[in-house]
Amino acid sequence: MSDRLMLKVGGSVITDKSGDCTINHQQLESIAVSIARAIDGELLVVHGAGSCGHPEAKQYRINEGVTRGYAEGISITHYAVSKLNIAVVTALREQGIDAIGIHPLHVAYANDRKLVSFEYRQLDQMLKLGMVPVIHGDVVMDHKRGSCIISGDQIVRYLAPLLGMHRVGLATDVPGVLDGGAVVPVITPASVPSLQIGSSSHTDVTGGMKGKINELLDLAKAGIESEIFHVSHISDFLFGRDCSGTKVSMKG
Ligand code: IP8
Numbered sequence: 001m002s003d004r005l006m007l008k009v010g011g012s013v014i015t016d017k018s019g020d021c022t023i024n025h026q027q028l029e030s031i032a033v034s035i036a037r038a039i040d041g042e043l044l045v046v047h048g049a050g051s052c053g054h055p056e057a058k059q060y061r062i063n064e065g066v067t068r069g070y071a072e073g074i075s076i077t078h079y080a081v082s083k084l085n086i087a088v089v090t091a092l093r094e095q096g097i098d099a100i101g102i103h104p105l106h107v108a109y110a111n112d113r114k115l116v117s118f119e120y121r122q123l124d125q126m127l128k129l130g131m132v133p134v135i136h137g138d139v140v141m142d143h144k145r146g147s148c149i150i151s152g153d154q155i156v157r158y159l160a161p162l163l164g165m166h167r168v169g170l171a172t173d174v175p176g177v178l179d180g181g182a183v184v185p186v187i188t189p190a191s192v193p194s195l196q197i198g199s200s201s202h203t204d205v206t207g208g209m210k211g212k213i214n215e216l217l218d219l220a221k222a223g224i225e226s227e228i229f230h231v232s233h234i235s236d237f238l239f240g241r242d243c244s245g246t247k248v249s250m251k252g
Contacts, residue, residue, distance in 0.1 A: 003166035004042040004127060005238065007035075008156050010172040011050025011137070013231045014088065021052040021080055028091035031171075031234060035132075036095035038238035042127040044163065045099070045134045047088055048152040053081035057139065057149045057205045063113065065145035074147050077139045078105050085136045098131045104138035104150055111143040115150055115158045124163060135159075149205050157215040161222045168219065168226040169237035170212065175230045176246035177209060186247045189217055216248035225249045 009031060016022035035043070049057075057063065060073020085101045092099035108118040123133050137152040153170070160168050176183035179195050187195070197209050207214070216226045229237060229245030236243045 004044075004164060006044045006046065006156060006160050006163070006165045006168045007234065007237065008046040008152050008168070008170040009048070009088075009231070010170070011048030011052070011054070011084075011152070012173045013050075013171060014047060015050030015052055015084065017051050017054075019051050020055065021083060023052065023084060023087045025087065025091070027231070028087060029094075031231065032091040032095040032097065034234045035092065035238065036097055038235055039097065039132075042130070043132050043238075044123065044127060044159070044165075045088070045092070045132060046152045046155050046159075047084070047134065047136050049081045049084065049137045052084035053077055053137065053139075054205055056080045062139055062147055063145075063149050063205050065142070066147040071147070074105075074139050077149075078103070081136050081138055085134060088136075089134050092132060092134065099134050100126065100131055102133045102135045104135060104140050104155060108138075108140045108150065108155075109143070110140050110145075110148050110150060112145065113142065113148045113150075115140075115154060116143070118155070118158055118162075120159055120162045123159070127163070151207070151211060151215070153212045153215040156226075157219045157222075160219055160224050160226075165224060167237075167240070168224055169234075169243070170216075170226060170228045171231040171234050171237070172228055173231065175244060176228050177213065183244065184246050186249055186252045187213060187217070188249055188252050189221070191252060192217065213248065220248050220250050 229243035
C-alpha cells in the first residue's frame with residue numbers, strides 16, 4: 001500500500017447495533033492488526049456510529065432540526081459517538097499506528113443536512129506526516145436546521161476528492177451490496193434503479209445501504225471509484241487485491 005487511501009468502517013461492524021453503545025473491541029483489534037500489517041502509504045479512516053450515536057440521534061430527533069431549549073441531544077449524541085472514536089483510535093495506537101481522532105462537529109458545517117464545509121488542510125498535513133486521522137459520522141451544526149446528522153458515508157464523499165484519495169474502500173458486515181441474496185459486482189448510475197436493496201432493521205438515521213450507495217454514486221461522478229466489501233477483506237483492500245465486493249463506478 002503506497003497510495004493515499006480512505007477506509008470507511010461501518011458502525012455495524014464495530015458495535016453491536018442491537019445494544020446500547022456496545023463496542024466490539026475484539027473486532028476493533030482485528031481491524032487494527034490488519035491495518036498495521038498493511039500500512040505503507042497514507043491512510044485516513046472514517047467510521048460510522050452504530051449503537052453509539054444512532055439511538056441518541058433518533059431519541060432527540062436531531063435530523064428533524066434543533067431549536068433553542070431543545071439542544072441537549074447535540075452534546076449527548078456527540079459524546080456517544082466520540083466514545084466509539086476513542087476506542088477506534090486506541091485500538092489503532094495499540095498496534096503502533098499514529099492514529100488521531102478528528103471530530104466533524106469541531107471542523108465541519110452543514111446546510112439542510114448537507115456538508116458545506118469541512119476543514120481538510122490539517123488532514124492533508126497529518127497524512128503527509130504519516131499520521132492516520134480517524135473521523136466519524138457526527139452531529140454537526142446546520143445553517144437551516146440548527147443541527148443535523150452527517151453520516152460517515154457523506155464525509156467520505158465530501159473529503160475523498162478534496163484530499164485526492166487514490167482508492168476508497170468501505171468495510172461492512174455484508175459481502176457487498178446484495179440483490180436477491182447475491183453480491184452485485186458493479187453499481188453504476190444506470191444500473192441502480194433496477195436494484196432491489198433491502199433496508200436494515202437497526203436504528204439508522206442516515207439511510208443505511210441506500211444512503212451509502214447514493215453518496216458513492218456522487219463520489220463516482222466526482223471521478224473516484226469505491227468498493228463496498230466484507231470487513232474480512234480489509235487487508236485485501238489495503239494491498240490492492242480483489243475484495244469480492246461491490247464496486248461503485250461510472251461504468252459497468
Ligand atoms: O453511522 C451517523 O454516522 P453513520 C453519526 O456513518 C451519528 O451513518 C452520530 C448518528
